[in-house]
Amino acid sequence: MKSPLLSLPGAVLAEGVDDGVAAHYGDLFREQRALADGNGFVDLSHRGVITVSGSDRLAWLHLLLTQHVSELPVGEATEALVLSANGHIEHALYLVDDGTTTWIHVEPGTQEALIAYLESMKFFYRVEVADRTDEFALVHLPAGSIAEVPEGVVVRETAHGRDLFLPRADLETFAAEHGPAAGTLAYEALRVEGHRPRLGFETDHRTIPHELGWIGSAVHLQKGCYRGQETVARVQNLGKPPRRLVFLHLDGSDVHLPPPGTEIRVAADGAEGRKIGVITTSARHHELGPVALAVVKRNVPVDAPLLAGNTAAAQETVVEP
Known part of the structure; x- marks a missing residue:
């Protein structure tokens, strides 16, 4: 689904999972500065939108998700994960409830698999799950x-800004009234600066929540009854996740960013040494220069200078070893 905002002046189509919206509109750093100053907006219309309605919706979601949502107040934003039986991250959900319906946005293209899982777990609960991405x-x-x-627009407000579930038919009118538009590259650079992991970027098939700092923000340690809970509890008690998320300052003299x-x-x-991790997201930041998120082995010294390919990198701790 291509965004109609790709017709805006200077729009350049994003690649990969963000295909469908603009990577930028001709000036990456100007767009970043505008967002950092609280101006403009980002078109994320390629993301999946799911609603869950029905009187049992919060109690039911509480049983399936890593987050405590059975008593989620109206209008309060939260995030949650769906884990495998082994505790590996399968889905990341960003939620808000409007009093009658829980609104969720997820990574592009993941909504169908998530809905299939939710539908398989409905049993006798009074809930209705719907894919609202087209709307x-x-x-x-x-x-x-x-x-x-x-x-009338549902809003999910966090410390990082407001996510609006805007009727798709109103997207062009909204853009005309609330510009300037910023692309996903600017949004991603600020996400990297904020040390915020993203499903499919910082995660792989064996990622557990502790490795990315999702404990607390997306995982509630005082609740049970969800798939993968045993792994979460075991790692929390032992305190030894195998990997950890780090923030990297990259050598700015290199022309090219080291890719994920x-x-x-x-x-x-040296360059022939043992592999201890990988870049997961790299970005050019308007103030910090080239930066990245990476996942490294837990026992890598927190003060050790690193090499990302042939690029020198200094690490900042995101998840304590």
Whole structure:
């Protein structure tokens, strides 16, 4: 599904999972600065939108998700995960409840698999699960934005800004009234700066929540009854997840960013040393320069200079070893 906002001046189509919306509109750093100052918006209309309605919706979701949502207050944003039986992350959900319906947005293209899982777990609960991606487009307003939200639009507000579940038919009108538009590259650079993991970027088939710092924000340690809970409890008690998320400052003299998947080694071991991790997201930040998120082995010293491919990198701890 291609966004109609790709017709805006300067729009360049994003690649990979973000295909369908603009990577940028001609000036990456200007777009980043605008978002950092609380101006403009980001078109995230390629993301999946799911609703869960029915009187049992919160109690039912509480049984399936890692987060405590059985008493989620109206309008309060939260995030949650769906884990495999072995505790590996399968889905990341970003939720808000409007009093009658729980609104969820998820990574592009993952909504069908998530809905299939939810439908398989309905049993006798009074819930209705619906894919609303064709009807609603997600739009992000940055923190500090004073833009007026159209009447009746469901809003998910966090410290990082407001996510709007905007009727897709209103997307072009919204853009005309709330510009300037910023692309996903600007949004991703600020996500990297904020150390926020993303499903399919910082995760692989064996990622557990502790490795990415999702404990607390997406996993409630005082609740049970969800798939994968045993792994969460065991790792929490032992305190030894096998890997950890780090933030990297990359050598700015390199012309090219090391792409996701670039192998990381301890600098003292040289380019032929043992692989200790990989770049998961890299970005050019308007103030910090080239930066990245990476997942490395837990026992890598927190002060060790690293090499991402042939690029020197200094690490900041996101998840404590």
